[in-house]
Amino acid sequence: MLKNLKSENLEPKSPSYSQIETRYIVMPDHANHYGTAFGGTIMSWIDMVAAMAAQKHSGRESVTLSVDRLTFIHPIYVGDHVVLRASVNYVVKTSMEVGVQVVKENPYTDEKVRSTTAYLTFVALDENKKPTPVPPLLPESDTEKRRFENAKLRLEAMKELSKKMKLNPY
Numbered sequence: 001m002l003k004n005l006k007s008e009n010l011e012p013k014s015p016s017y018s019q020i021e022t023r024y025i026v027m028p029d030h031a032n033h034y035g036t037a038f039g040g041t042i043m044s045w046i047d048m049v050a051a052m053a054a055q056k057h058s059g060r061e062s063v064t065l066s067v068d069r070l071t072f073i074h075p076i077y078v079g080d081h082v083v084l085r086a087s088v089n090y091v092v093k094t095s096m097e098v099g100v101q102v103v104k105e106n107p108y109t110d111e112k113v114r115s116t117t118a119y120l121t122f123v124a125l126d127e128n129k130k131p132t133p134v135p136p137l138l139p140e141s142d143t144e145k146r147r148f149e150n151a152k153l154r155l156e157a158m159k160e161l162s163k164k165m166k167l168n169p170y
């Protein structure tokens with residue numbers, strides 16, 4: 001139950017407020033038997049960095065509701081530096097979409113390649129572990145506005161698909 005707490009009573013925050021960047025180096029124990037970074041390891045790094053952005057935006061404990069899309073575009077190799085950037089793209093009431101970009105960097109040549117992208121949904125929880133409203137999102141830059149609009153389209157598409165598939169909740 002959300003009592004009288006409403007998103008509109010909370011101070012809006014821009015995506016830049018909660019943006020998170022973190023780095024790892026891919027070690028042999030992060031690799032699979034092909035010698036590339038294990039997808040599950042990258043997924044856990046993504047979940048962690050996305051959770052930090054959601055926590056910062058909401059100012060609350062925030063749990064992963066869903067991984068809505070995750071694409072491994074290029075393999076990442078042992079020894080690569082990996083930069084993960086997460087930002088809140090969109091907010092409904094208690095839920096937030098967070099986008100994560102994973103860029104691999106060759107430390108010797110400085111070559112940078114976007115290797116993985118992901119979109120996840122988090123829900124903010126109150127002291128009783130119940131969903132609670134999060135501050136509205138105020139996209140400012142052109143990139144933030146584009147991400148906001150695209151996230152809205154993704155959400156609408158997901159709802160439409162669930163309706164067609166007769167899934168409830170979506």
Ligand SMILES: CC(C)(COP(=O)(O)OP(=O)(O)OC[C@H]1O[C@@H](n2cnc3c(N)ncnc32)[C@H](O)[C@@H]1OP(=O)(O)O)[C@@H](O)C(=O)NCCC(=O)NCCS
Binds near residue numbers: 095123169
């Ligand atoms: C996330 C969780 C608290 C939501 O609980 P719930 O009882 O479904 O809560 P609500 O019905 O109030 O929904 C909360 C929000 O989630 C959204 N949501 C819930 N189920 C959904 C689903 N199946 N698909 C899409 N959105 C969903 C609702 O639309 C709502 O968003 P909004 O307030 O922004 O409109 C609950 O599902 C949970 O605890 N999941 C496990 C989380 C977890 O353990 N994650 C891994 C470790 S972090």
